[in-house]
Amino acid sequence: MKTIRIKCRETAKESVIICRKNVLSKQLASDLPWLKERGGIVFTDSNVFALYGKQIGACLEGLPVFTMPAGEENKNEQTLFALLRAMAEAGLRRNSVLIAIGGGVVGDVGGLAASLYMRGIDCIQVPTTLLAQVDSSVGGKTAIDFCGVKNLIGAFRQPVRVYADPAFFGTLPPREIRCGLGEIIKHGALNARLFGELLENRSRLTDLGFLASIVPENIQIKADVVRKDPAETGLRRCLNLGHTTGHALELSGADLSHGECVLIGLLYESRLALRCRGADGEYLSSLGSLIRDVLVCDPRAFDMRSAAHLALLDKKNTKKDSVTLAVPLRMGEVSYLELPYAEYERALEKIGRTL
Ligand code: NAD
Ligand code: GLY
Numbered sequence: 001m002k003t004i005r006i007k008c009r010e011t012a013k014e015s016v017i018i019c020r021k022n023v024l025s026k027q028l029a030s031d032l033p034w035l036k037e038r039g040g041i042v043f044t045d046s047n048v049f050a051l052y053g054k055q056i057g058a059c060l061e062g063l064p065v066f067t068m069p070a071g072e073e074n075k076n077e078q079t080l081f082a083l084l085r086a087m088a089e090a091g092l093r094r095n096s097v098l099i100a101i102g103g104g105v106v107g108d109v110g111g112l113a114a115s116l117y118m119r120g121i122d123c124i125q126v127p128t129t130l131l132a133q134v135d136s137s138v139g140g141k142t143a144i145d146f147c148g149v150k151n152l153i154g155a156f157r158q159p160v161r162v163y164a165d166p167a168f169f170g171t172l173p174p175r176e177i178r179c180g181l182g183e184i185i186k187h188g189a190l191n192a193r194l195f196g197e198l199l200e201n202r203s204r205l206t207d208l209g210f211l212a213s214i215v216p217e218n219i220q221i222k223a224d225v226v227r228k229d230p231a232e233t234g235l236r237r238c239l240n241l242g243h244t245t246g247h248a249l250e251l252s253g254a255d256l257s258h259g260e261c262v263l264i265g266l267l268y269e270s271r272l273a274l275r276c277r278g279a280d281g282e283y284l285s286s287l288g289s290l291i292r293d294v295l296v297c298d299p300r301a302f303d304m305r306s307a308a309h310l311a312l313l314d315k316k317n318t319k320k321d322s323v324t325l326a327v328p329l330r331m332g333e334v335s336y337l338e339l340p341y342a343e344y345e346r347a348l349e350k351i352g353r354t355l
Pocket of ligand 1: 045046047048051070071072075102103104105106108128129130131132135136137138139140141142151168169171172173176179257258259
């Protein structure tokens with residue numbers, strides 16, 4: 001068992017992240033008395049409910065369960081408001097708790113509902129995908145997609161607890177494992193020790209035992225950044241590596257999940273970085289080859305022109321005709337670029353031809 005704490009200067013409350021086995025049967029079951037006393041609601045999605053509904057019902061007996069249809073396409077205002085309605089109908093009070101059990105979609109929508117209900121109630125995150133354990137459940141970013149833009153409506157609110165249990169990986173389809181590796185490689189690009197471990201274990205990057213062993217380290221890397229900059233005013237922008245191009249690709253209608261888009265975005269953005277002064281070619285080439293090990297699709301197969309256009313909608317942009325992005329420069333060092341749209345579009349097309 002490993003416990004990681006995030007106490008931010010800006011927020012009075014501490015976020016406690018516990019990596020352990022038997023989260024449902026031991027941790028949540030032992031939390032049940034205080035959850036019942038304060039009033040709680042379980043929020044999950046249809047796939048997770050089909051797999052773990054019985055166990056959830058047994059461990060959290062007596063708490064209402066609200067289930068959203070699985071999928072990014074449902075990370076929207078309809079789901080958010082349906083959940084808020086269920087919270088009101090369940091009679092939740094200011095001291096009640098929302099328990100989000102699922103992947104990043106459930107975590108993001110559940111976290112946002114918790115931050116809005118009565119101006120904010122506590123949220124416990126129980127991440128069930130690799131991506132959600134190493135990234136989305138930690139750090140307090142919550143959101144829904146809106147008007148065709150990823151995460152346009154959201155809030156920063158740290159979960160009071162995060163319970164990460166690698167046993168959930170046992171039911172994940174291989175594709176979802178690869179998605180989580182996108183965020184793990186992103187952390188590796190920022191941390192020499194993790195990068196070394198990933199390179200040393202290239203032949204078993206999708207091995208569940210290996211992945212379980214590196215979850216706490218990934219959480220620690222992210223927690224160390226969030227602790228210093230919870231609201232992304234500076235340092236935390238480094239966690240957006242690969243995400244500008246990745247989010248744009250995700251919105252372009254390509255049949256790709258968030259994690260796959262991050263992998264492809266990181267591949268393109270590591271090539272973009274080669275143009276920057278001080279870029280470490282050897283590091284960027286190792287990063288590229290790690291990504292290629294994990295990607296099962298051809299990164300040249302997508303319409304990068306449409307993606308480039310969608311990057312103009314990115315929340316990080318501060319100018320109408322420019323794209324703002326964080327690119328990996330050398331180990332642990334990120335460069336922040338503001339590229340005129342035409343230049344970004346040309347660069348992506350060129351990179352696509354030379355990959
Ligand atoms: P997801 O939540 O859609 O989960 C992927 C799929 O796996 C879904 O079909 C889900 O039902 C299923 N699933 C979940 N747990 C399972 C299990 N144990 N066994 C079998 N199937 C399971 O997607 P995701 O990849 O977890 O998260 C992606 C989302 O996270 C995106 O919306 C992205 O924007 C968001 N995100 C947020 C942050 C943040 O800091 N808040 C960071 C990264 C990503
Ligand atoms: N996933 C990026 C962040 O949490 O800041």
